[in-house]
């Protein structure tokens with residue numbers, strides 16, 4: 336019997352969902368369906384080489400949420416949601432239901448009682464398009480936006496719990512933000528090696544959330560543009576350059592602790608083990624870039640296009656000699672040595688959303704950066720880049736959001752957001 340087959344067996348008890356509710360049914364069925372053939376790897380922050388195995392499952396539980404230090408998967412579906420209820424109990428129940436669904440989907444199992452075999456008069460619990468597909472290293476990572484605290488602080492009893500580090504991002508020079516592609520009360524980042532698995536996950540969470548949350552915007556991504564696995568070949572972005580050469584490795588626990596995970600001394604307590612995510616939809620002026628000389632392209636980044644070596648050096652992983660680069664080169668400006676040591680974990684994806692009606696590709700980089708405190712990470716770094724980066728001639732930031740990423744779900748009884756919504760820390 337395969338993992339997906341388990342839904343057929345369990346779905347023979349049609350009244351179960353009604354009796355147990357989402358969370359209860361999920362727990363019972365999760366236990367029943369355990370023991371599949373899926374190769375489990377450890378969760379975020381503690382990387383197992385098996386996690387890079389094609390088709391494997393990434394462990395959902397852990398001190399940190401998976402999808403941050405996890406080796407970067409090939410595909411992304413990122414969704415930002417707005418809350419549509421003021422009912423705290425209903426919202427908390429949705430978070431519990433989401434957790435149970437995420438637990439199952441990341442293990443390659445269908446949601447609830449599955450996609451078929453249940454009562455004919457009700458829509459199936461699972462939408463079905465991931466049946467028969469492998470877990471594909473699916474990770475689901477949840478975050479809470481500043482507007483959740485602003486708009487629902489009182490209704491949800493989380494007034495005063497907004498972390499000081501969850502600031503509203505300032506306007507940077509050159510920003511041309513579309514509000515319909517910015518902000519959000521909460522987010523879910525779905526990463527997987529199979530796009531259908533990532534899309535299925537977001538679709539099913541949105542479906543479970545109906546009446547409590549609605550998708551505000553979402554972004555599909557492909558061709559990861561950063562690597563958290565040093566030994567893997569560095570991927571290239573849509574400008575044709577290797578991207579992610581110098582990044583925090585998922586195995587580098589010391590740098591993750593220093594730059595990515597919120598420490599218990601940072602506060603608030605509910606964020607310990609969490610992180611902060613800045614998402615930016617950065618459009619590339621591809622047509623202009625493609626008419627730019629190779630020399631100019633390499634000057635813009637401060638690295639060579641072929642090997643990705645820093646200007647003046649021979650190999651990709653050679654230590655950059657910043658003074659050999661133009662003063663406005665992207666790498667020179669973004670390097671920690673030019674910024675008092677600022678270091679972020681980049682986990683972005685390329686996107687191409689067709690054309691813009693003027694015959695230009697709507698393509699670019701969906702930039703995702705994780706850090707311990709955005710006031711000491713993305714914000715000062717982007718201030719510098721927005722003011723001086725030679726790359727600015729070829730890009731435009733058109734979407735923006737920031738989220739507090741709570742710590743990991745500890746075990747089968749824990750749920751997304753528990754540290755924020757329950758009194759127990």
Ligand code: HEM
Pocket residue numbers: 572574576577578579580581582615617619636638655665666669670671679699700702713716717720730
């Ligand atoms: C479309 C926009 C962008 C493109 C195409 C791009 C591309 C690149 C490339 C090709 C590299 C060199 C390879 C590497 O070390 O990864 C790089 C490095 C880097 N980028 Fe970007 N980047 C973009 C936006 C940003 C933004 C918005 C930030 C932060 C605010 C950023 C921060 C960095 C950092 C920290 C490095 C590593 C510098 C080092 O340590 O040497 N990038 N980027």
